[in-house]
Amino acid sequence: MLSGFGFFCSNRLFSLRSLFAFFPKFCGEAAAFFVDHLVNGQHTNGFGEDRDTTVQIGDRSYVIGGSHEGNPLFLGVQIHDKTTNKWLCFRSIPTVLGTGPKPCKGYSAIVLKQGRILVIKKGSASDDSIWFLEVDSPFVREQRKLLGKEVVAWSKGVRGNAEKPIVISGPSGVGKGTLITMLMKEFPSMFGFSVSHTTRSPRCMEKNGVHYHFTDKTVMEKEINDGKFLEFASVHGNLYGTSIESVEVVTDSGKRCILDIDVQGARSVKASSLDAVFIFVCPPSMKELEDRLRARGTETEEQIQKRLRNAEAEIKAGKSSGIFEHILYNDNLEECYKNLKNLLGINDDAPVNGVEAVEGINLPKEHTVTKKEDKIMIQETGEATKNDMIVLDLSSINGGAPGRTRGIVLDTVKSS
Ligand SMILES: Nc1nc2c(ncn2[C@@H]2O[C@H](COP(=O)(O)OP(=O)(O)O)[C@@H](O)[C@H]2O)c(=O)[nH]1
Ligand SMILES: Nc1ncnc2c1ncn2[C@@H]1O[C@H](COP(=O)(O)OP(=O)(O)O)[C@@H](O)[C@H]1O
Numbered sequence: 115m116l117s118g119f120g121f122f123c124s125n126r127l128f129s130l131r132s133l134f135a136f137f138p139k140f141c142g143e144a145a146a147f148f149v150d151h152l153v154n155g156q157h158t159n160g161f162g163e164d165r166d167t168t169v170q171i172g173d174r175s176y177v178i179g180g181s182h183e184g185n186p187l188f189l190g191v192q193i194h195d196k197t198t199n200k201w202l203c204f205r206s207i208p209t210v211l212g213t214g215p216k217p218c219k220g221y222s223a224i225v226l227k228q229g230r231i232l233v234i235k236k237g238s239a240s241d242d243s244i245w246f247l248e249v250d251s252p253f254v255r256e257q258r259k260l261l262g263k264e265v266v267a268w269s270k271g272v273r274g275n276a277e278k279p280i281v282i283s284g285p286s287g288v289g290k291g292t293l294i295t296m297l298m299k300e301f302p303s304m305f306g307f308s309v310s311h312t313t314r315s316p317r318c319m320e321k322n323g324v325h326y327h328f329t330d331k332t333v334m335e336k337e338i339n340d341g342k343f344l345e346f347a348s349v350h351g352n353l354y355g356t357s358i359e360s361v362e363v364v365t366d367s368g369k370r371c372i373l374d375i376d377v378q379g380a381r382s383v384k385a386s387s388l389d390a391v392f393i394f395v396c397p398p399s400m401k402e403l404e405d406r407l408r409a410r411g412t413e414t415e416e417q418i419q420k421r422l423r424n425a426e427a428e429i430k431a432g433k434s435s436g437i438f439e440h441i442l443y444n445d446n447l448e449e450c451y452k453n454l455k456n457l458l459g460i461n462d463d464a465p466v467n468g469v470e471a472v473e474g475i476n477l478p479k480e481h482t483v484t485k486k487e488d489k490i491m492i493q494e495t496g497e498a499t500k501n502d503m504i505v506l507d508l509s510s511i512n513g514g515a516p517g518r519t520r521g522i523v524l525d526t527v528k529s530s
Contacts, residue, residue: 167223169231173197176249176266178233181217183207189217191247191266203264211257211341212358212516214268215245222483223247224490226508229254232490237479244271244477244506244522248515253387261341267515272365276520278513279308279361279371279388280458283380283432284395285425286350287407289444290374293395296451297372301460306369308360311343314352317412327357344516345375345382350420354379358516361388365518377431384437387514391439393457394432398445400425475504475524503527 166179173196182188191210193202202208220236229250235243248254248267257265284290298305311327311334322328334353338346346355356373364371373383373390380392397403403425407418432438440457444450455461478494485491488509494502503526510521 167221167233169223169225171225171229171231171249174202174249176231176247178221178223178231178247179217182210182214187216188213189215189221193249193264193266208264208266209261209341211254211265211267212269213362214247215242215270219479222481222492224483224485228252230514232508234477234481234483234492236477236481238477240476241273242270244273245269246271246514246519248387251387251514252385253515256385257341261339265341269513269515269517269519270362270366271511271522272518272520273522273524276365276368276518277370278520279365279373279390279517280305281373281375281380281383281390281392282395283375283377283393283428283438284444285397285403285428286421287403287410287425288395288397289406289447289450290395292447293444293451293454294372294374297454304370305372306364306367308356308364308371308373310354310356310360310373310375311337311346312352312354314350314354327360344386344388345379347376347378347382349376349378350417350424356383361517365520371517377428377435377437380437381435386516388517389513391458392437393440393442393454394438395442395444395450396429396432397425398443402445475526477504 166177169176169178175194175196177192177194178189180190182190188210191208191214193208194200195202215233215235215238218235218238222234222236224232226232226246229248231247231249233245233247235245246269248269251267254265254267257267282290282294294307298307309323309325309327311329313329313331313334314326316322316326316328320326320328331353334346334355337343337357338355342357342359343355344358344361346353348354354376356375356379361371361373373379375383377394383390384392397406400422404418404422407413407421413421433441442450442453442457477492478496480494480496482493482495483490484493488507490506490508492504492506505525505527507523507525510523511519513520
């Protein structure tokens with residue numbers, strides 16, 4: 115029986131009776147319950163604090179509120195399963211992938227398609243108000259399988275026309291680093307490099323945190339197990355990986371993220387919701403590749419031999435795996451760079467700016483949220499109510515956790 119059974123949740127004691135008294139009775143995408151509650155602008159669901167928000171999808175209820183493992187900087191998420199009457203996960207806390215929002219005064223939440231919940235922070239700055247919690251997206255399902263535990267993933271909504279991240283792969287010595295450096299030098303405000311983690315030793319000119327985060331195998335393995343990585347692979351005998359945070363940092367700076375990763379990593383990214391452009395760089399010949407590797411002078415003879423042995427398989431996979439939409443041949447460097455810019459839509463004649471600046475619209479502290487097809491309507495409530503409604507168009511969003519959900523467009527609609 116439920117009565118009298120207490121449990122600990124976000125450092126507060128709640129009763130299951132009050133929990134079920136307030137749970138909605140709908141499943142799937144319909145979000146009428148939450149909309150109804152949001153109409154009041156203050157959601158009291160029996161979980162203790164007004165600021166908690168509960169969202170039900172199928173048999174599961176997701177409680178968004180409090181803090182994550184007592185950390186005041188991270189908003190908490192807990193999952194309850196109706197069929198078993200149990201809170202899921204260790205201490206009812208799922209593994210949370212990606213950096214979530216900081217706790218605030220209250221949240222509006224609405225269920226979207228594909229196992230996503232739109233979470234709007236009440237009264238937050240315009241660049242920090244729209245978040246997505248993925249609870250059953252393809253990425254989350256995959257991670258749940260990989261990590262063997264309950265997983266949810268956060269992704270912040272980024273406004274404006276932020277472009278797709280770019281994944282560049284190719285054998286060692288083909289010129290990936292050279293091309294990326296040229297791009298970042300010519301367009302510093304447009305591109306940002308995703309700094310990978312690696313267990314290989316630094317080369318003499320490489321700086322920790324700039325070229326790579328140089329790390330220890332046991333530390334990196336633990337972080338992989340904790341779900342900190344978007345992808346990872348063993349390459350030429352060392353571990354390499356892209357942390358979710360490294361992609362978030364670049365996107366948050368308003369820049370287009372470039373990932374220099376191997377084919378295995380590219381395959382993992384392709385299976386995620388990052389929604390990137392995939393480019394494979396080929397050498398003009400194996401002889402030229404060997405010459406470049408030797409001329410670079412950064413590897414021992416043994417390492418060069420290993421890299422050359424791996425190169426043939428990488429080139430074969432790069433050309434035939436169906437991962438890469440674009441194959442570039444790096445024979446003449448200037449020509450290859452020009453082709454790279456062309457396929458990224460950077461035209462020599464047209465000046466290129468960074469991501470288009472988007473005028474901020476601050477969302478009202480007290481509001482109601484309703485959903486109609488791809489449109490989310492946010493209407494201010496309370497004494498200072500203005501009649502203008504803010505509309506969030508979901509049809510233009512792309513990407514998602516891990517990383518960021520791009521293409522958030524907010525419009526103010528004047529009431530007639
Ligand atoms: N999967 C994966 N591969 C990476 C990552 N970072 C670098 N790599 C790849 O690891 C390989 C070796 O990189 P590195 O040791 O810097 O040597 P280089 O290829 O000769 O520049 C290259 O194919 C890189 O693209 C990463 O985060 N993930
Ligand atoms: N098109 C090219 N022609 C001749 N040398 C090149 C060309 N592209 C790059 N290189 C040189 O080849 C070496 C390997 O390039 P690098 O960018 O380090 O490769 P990667 O990052 O793919 O391992 C560097 O010394 C670089 O200056």
